[in-house]
Amino acid sequence: MAEKDDDKVRLDKWLWAARFFKTRALAKAAIEGGKVHCRGERCKPSKEPKVGDELLIRIGFDERTVVVRALSAVRRGAPEAQTLYEETPQSLAAREEAAAQRKAGALGLQTDGRPSKKQRRQIQYLRDYKPD
Template identity: 40%
Template sequence: MTDASARVDAWLWAVRIYKTRSLATAACRAGHVRVNGERAKAAQPVRPGDEVRVRISGFDRHLVVKQTITKRVGAAVVEASVDDRTPPPPPRELTAFVPVRDRGAGRPTKRERRDIDRLRDRQS
């Protein structure tokens, strides 16, 4: 179950950061995974004590490897395998609200445009 090192993509999948191993591999290829501050390829080995930073949904997760595992395990074993040092997310009041229009809704009407401008002026 444990050994000296494990592939970073397999480890991220095993500790349930990504739902599938192929998603973990794709994240490594896209540059969303860093091991000890350096961009990581999927096959890069991780060892206990390594710091892994993963960008998911626009936020960084800071993880420290306690134990290397390559098979997906239960939540209790995951807690023993990773030290999650991710800072808490900022309060919702501090994050900017971004209005989203439905896809295919076309151009905004004059009234909608004024509402958008009013909202943008209020946030500045």
């Protein structure tokens, strides 16, 4: 899988090739939005990941910690893309636990429905309130 240009590849291109994002534009937007950290720090889309780097990737509710195992600038099938990285066991356990909590509704906000007219007025009063 390693070609001669695969020793240097942009982070946004690697994330796209590893199938974390459907397009490079989405990968770039996620990196610029602070959703991807390399070695614990925010990075730029042009960062060149190295084999052994640890990446923290947030996609929606999921947060994955992966270790780069191979570099590729070419998007291939999912089985080949999964060989580019290895997810840490702690990350896998945390994702499964979070998914179970979401499924059980533990993280969701439970309400009695829409606020009444009186409750809306109280909310508006609190929003407009300015202490002296």
